[in-house]
Amino acid sequence: METKIKYYLQIADNALILSHRLSEYCSRAPFLEEDLANTNVALDLIGLAEAVYEEVARMEGKGRIGDNIAYLRKENEYVNSILVEQPNEDFAHIMARQFYTDAFHFYFFTELCNSKDEFLQAIAHKSLKEVTYHLRRSSEWIIRLGKGTEEAKQRTQTAIDKLWKYTPAFFIESKADVQMLKNEVGVDLHTVYNQWKQKVSEVLYLAHLKIPTSDFLIKGGKEGVHSEYLGYILAEMQFLPNKYPDAVW
C-alpha cells in the first residue's frame, strides 16, 4: 500500500508543484490571451492533483482528506520531479519547462491508460485529453519562438539548455516505479523516455533549435531530495493550514 501511495504521490506532486509555478505567473503573461491559457493549464493540473490526493486519502483510511495530503507533508515527503520546481525566469523558461513536462505527461498517461489499477486508468484517460492540448500549445510555442526573432531564439535555446539537466528526474526509476511496473499498475519509464526523447528532438528540430547534449544531469525529486526552491514554494503554499490548523476554509 505504501509503495502504491508513493506512486500516486509522484503523479499528484508533479501536477501540484507545477500548478503552483503557473499560478505565480497569473497576471504576468506577455499578453492577456496567454495569461488565460496559462491559467487553464494550471487549473487542469490542480484538478489532476486534487483527484489523486483524494484517492490517496481514501486508500490510507486514516480519516484524512485530500487537502491534508496536499498541504501537510514535510518537504522531503514531496516526490515531484525537480524540474517542475524551477522558477519562472522568463516566458522561454516557462514554456521550456512546460514543454518538457507536457511531453512527459503525454507519454506517461498514454501508457498509464493500460494500468491494471482502475483509478489510475481512469485518471490517465481524463488527463490525457487535457495534456494533449497542453502539449500542442507548448510545442507550438517552442517552434514559434525558435523560428522567431533572434532574441526569442536565443532565450528559448538558453531555457531549453538550462532546464535539460533536470529532465532525467522524470525517468529515473524510484522504488515505487519498479514495484508498480512489476504489478502492472505502473508504466515502463524506458518506453516513456524513448517516446519523450523522440518528441523533444522532433519539436526542437522544427524549431531550428539545438538538442542539448550536456551529460551533467540532476536526478532529484522522486526520493524527496529537492532544489532549494521547494522550501519556499511549500512555505507559501502551506502558510494558512500551518498557521490555523483548526480552521476549515
Place this chain on the structure above:
Amino acid sequence: METTKKSEKELLLEFEEKINGEQKIEPLDWMPEEYRQHLIRQISQHAHSEVIGMQPEGNWITRAPSLKSKKVLLAKIQDEGGHGLYLYSAAETLGVTRDQFIQWLHEGKSKYASVFNYAALTWADMGAIGWLVDGAAITNQVSLQRTSYGPYSRAMVRICKEESFHQRQGYKIMQNMMEGTKDQQEMAQDALNRWWWPALMMFGPHDGDSPRTNLAMKWKIKRETNDQLREKFINKTIPQAELIGLKVPDSNLELLTDGTYKHSDINWDEFWQVVNGNGPCNQQRLAHHIKVHNDGAWVRESAMLTSLIEE
C-alpha cells in the same frame, strides 16, 4: 458648408431618436464625437479595471488554503481577464487599438477602478473582494446591460452572469469563515472593515459632482446615476452582512421604515486621493502592469514575426 451643417444636425436628431426608441447604436452608425469619446473612456477604463483587478487576487492564489479554494480563485481571476478581453474588443470597435489603450494606461491618461489600489492583506480579502467589489460591479453592470452602445451592452450581458457567480463565491468564503474559528471570524470582520468604504466609492462621486453624468444619462450610456446605484448596493448588502454575523463599519447606520438605510457619507478626501494616484497600491499596480508588458515585449514581437511568416 450650410448643407453639411444641416445634415450633421439631422444625423444627431436621428441618433437621438434611435436612443430614445431604445435602439442600440452599432459601430458603423453615425454618432456624435462626444458620445464616441465618452464610450472610449468608459469602456477602456472598464477593461483596464478587469485586468488590474487580477493583481490583488492573484496575490493570494499560491496561498489559497485548500485546493478547491485555489481552483475557484484561479478560475475567477481568469474570468476577470476574459472580461478584460471582451471589453477591449468592444472598445476597439470605436477605432482605437488595444495597444493604444495599454499605452494610455501606462501614461496615466487612462484610469482603472480605484478600488484595486487597496491592498489584499489576508485570505478573507478574497471573500470581501468577491462579495463587495464584484457585488458593487454587478450593481453597476446590470444597469449597463441596457446601455445604448451595442457592443458594450452585449459584453455586459456576458460579463454579468459571471460576476454574480463571483459575488456568491466571495460571500461563501465570508460565510465559511464566520462559521469557523475565532481567528477566522476576526479576519472576516477585518476584511469587511477595510473593503466596505472602498466598495461604496466604486460608484463614483455624488451625482452633483459628476460632470459627465448628464450627457451619459441623456444618451443612455448610463441608465442610473452613481448615487442611485450606490443606494441599491447598500440596501442589498447590509442584510447579507448581518445574516452571517458581520458588522458593517458605519456607526450611523439606521434601517428606515421603507427598508432602506440611512448611512454616513464617504470620506471624499480619501476618494480623491486614491483617484489621483495616492492610494496604498496605485504605484505598485501600475508598475506591475508596465513591467509585465515590457518583459513580454520580446514574445509579442517574435509572435508577430512568426505569424507574418506563416501567413
